[in-house]
Amino acid sequence: MKPLFVFEMANNHMGDVDHGVRTIRAIREACEGFDDCFDFAFKLQYRDLDTFIHASMRGRDDVKYIKRFEETRLSDEAFRTLVAEMETQGFRTVCTPFDERSVDRIDAHGIDTIKIASCSFTDWPLLERIARADKPVIASTAGSTLEEIDNVVSFFLHRGKDLTLMHCVAEYPTPDEALQVNQIGLLRERYPDCRIGYSTHESPDNTVAVMLAMAKGATVFEKHVVLPTERYPANAYSADPRQIRDWLAAARRALQICGSSERYVPSAAERASLTSLRRGVFALRAIPAGAEIDDSMIEIAFPPSEGQLTANDWSKYSRFVAREAIPAGGPVMHAAVEEQHLRGKVLQAVTAVKALLKAGNIVVPGKSDLEISHHYGMERFSEFGLTMVTVVNREYCKKLLVMLPGQTHPEQYHEQKEETFVVLHGDLTLWLDNEQQRAKAGDVITVNRGVRHKFHTEGGAVFEEISSTHYKDDSFYTDPAIAQNPRRKTWLTYWM
Template sequence: MTKPLMVFEMANNHMGDLPHGIATIRAIREACHGFEDDFDFAFKLQYRDLDTFIHASARGHDDIKYVKRFEETRLSDDAFRALVAEMEAQGFITVCTPFDEASVARIEEHGIHTIKIASCSFTDWPLLERIAQADKPVIASTAGATLDEIDNVTSFFLHRGKDLTLMHCVAEYPTPDEALQVNQIELLRTRYPDVRVGYSTHESPDNTFAVGLALAKGASVFEKHVVLPTDRYAANAYSANPAQIRAWLEACRRAQAICGSRERYQPSASERSSLHSLRRGVFTTRDVPAATELSADMVEFAFPPVEGQVTANEWSKYARFVTREAIPASQPVLHSQVGETQLRGQVLEIVTAVKALLKAGNVVVPGKSDLEISHHYGLERFDEFGLTMVTVVNREYCKKLLVMLPGQTHPEQYHQKKEETFVVLHGSLTIWLDGEARDARAGDVITVGRGVKHTFKTTEGVVFEEISSTHDKYDSYYTDPAIAANVSRKTWLTYWM
């Protein structure tokens, strides 16, 4: 992509009226006339599988703002296909935001080019896992997210080889000038040099200053809500009509005062409330007794959440929820009803300890090297069993840096294809080769032949090189079958140095 990409977001402004949606697409395309040499253009829809996205207890509730809005603007699958066809006919790149897993499947069926993740879904891990399975570029808005959350989501998609764009965004509708925080674009560009950075805008549609400033700050993708007002359908406070879109496209500079903080901004209470109201809550699908660890087959993720409810954004492989009391079927799971354990903090502790051991051994790690954390029996037992690894190169030959923390054991395994040689760089370890123990310290060299069962343990901590023939991830055979059965025994981190 050599030109800035302008993404026009219709959201629900088709009003559930297919002819009006088509007219909106055509009117915005006409507004872009004359700017083709300056920008590329995309048009975006939103998909919700309303029969599952909205929880059964909330369906038909006109007193709930977003439920009413979503149900009143429902479109059929054929109508959405017609909108996508019109977008393509007008020369737009097709983009869509899914709010649930079924909608990702619909995006694939409709042949839409790019998936956009809304800010309220930025850490909706069940949804992100499904999006990662789609062979689509990903654009993700970051409103309300902490730097740790942005690190985690960026690492998640980069490890899966995704074409990723991060959008600076503030989820206030409309956003006043003093809350625009345009300097966040520079922060994201510096912190994540391997992804594109853009600007998703919710300021007043008459504000043509912020987009030029965002362009000057380095944004290359821009998102703007659009509307086609009629006697029947009025515009909202943050969507631009065709004339305002032309003015917006012509803008390129604005005052420095709009830039805001160079540090990650703190979302306002109203923004937090707005984001929470759009998230999916965790609901039970059956009666759950007290003292039960919740699992995926006991719950569903549905809209809208209630005050104090656990949301899909908090549900991940690092989260543990144990009921303090019995929760009946089809009820929201409240924070007050569960004990919660988050293991992401433990991952951070592991990274901190690994970096300290590398520093103590004066071991240089190549830049941008991914860190692989092996927790064979789960993160809960990483202090006993585990290892961290950096793969430096893996061609016909392979070199890795391996780090074990004090007291750790690596379970017994063997390889059928590769032979490996260990060179101890710092600390010490005891290695067992087919049951025969050998102690090794810095400078010692140990070769492990093909088929030789080996396990190792360190008391003080150790850093050692592995030099071998090509590493095949399917060529590690553990003698304890419980390890192979643990499909979540690896964690990979990109931004850890």
């Protein structure tokens, strides 16, 4: 979704509909060349002046805003003309109502989005009427407490409204030291279900603030605009078309500098630069074709050649078999080996194990190591395997065993260890000396020394093992292929 820029005309149409039309067209021209980066909207303000201003205060020239509002009054027909021009120029239409009758007018004029001014943020009679309109809502938060923002967000989200919150400071113009751009981050973290924006009142020549706001993650921006003439001079916080163009250019530059919010894809040049600084894998001795390459056969040193395995490729999750003979001292090239990388499969297994433990409400002691048994290789872990957490292993031993849906643990026996299993969650089928039995949560099964045992689960299972001391060399598999697999275990310390 592109960032949205909202241009606020407020009363800068000066009560002159022709001047308002010229302003809309001038701002449209200022946006030329930026449509590939941004979406644009134009905003009006509606007040039903005959009811908005109390009868006793109408016509007062000594009250600043009353004089301003009354001098710039427009008819319903004039507002419709401005809305039509906004649509003609390709702008989305936005309007700020300051009273309930103005929301009725927004509905009647077919305006796309309702904007709530900061002064109206907790005007509950007005918010109730806005909530009944079938339109997205943008709300400025200047001067509001977190409790007030919480209440307004809850009010609109509970009613299923599309809500954008705008960080805003209501000083006109706002000095740099009062901009509080970090509030954007606070709003983003506290209200993840809302789009967060920045409504600006700083000096119109200030292009730094929009860059900072973009970097902080704002995606909606609002600024007062003006078309100065001899008759209608600019105020101190509204931007003219040239200043708007500079503002958009700064925002585009910030967007380019900030880049993606997802993890970026490095360029070919960056990859090449990093690879050239890595250590390469070299053969310590001649490696025959067909040999699995292990740590004893290689050394890792700088510099690497193009296409050579590097230290970054070499890990306990990777397996390399020579396709061709590799001479002693020579670089081990990617083209010369068959590669198998299992890190992704291991992470998938850990994620599934966590989910099953959570489903069974199983409490796992903190900082427990995870042992993944992949008897026929990690590539067949979904068929054959088991995951184990050793809680204690002294003269007595306790483990948590996790089997994922569809897994089988191959047949084995122990000569020294006797063990009892308590099923905590899920279903388990066991074979004890080829005799099958089924178990469910709460069942207890004891396996004596020398008894061959095998497990299978259809829907996944978590069971507890309580036993005498576990010894590494006391597991004997009836399938000799398992014992011949030296990489059938993976241990993880940081998995919780």
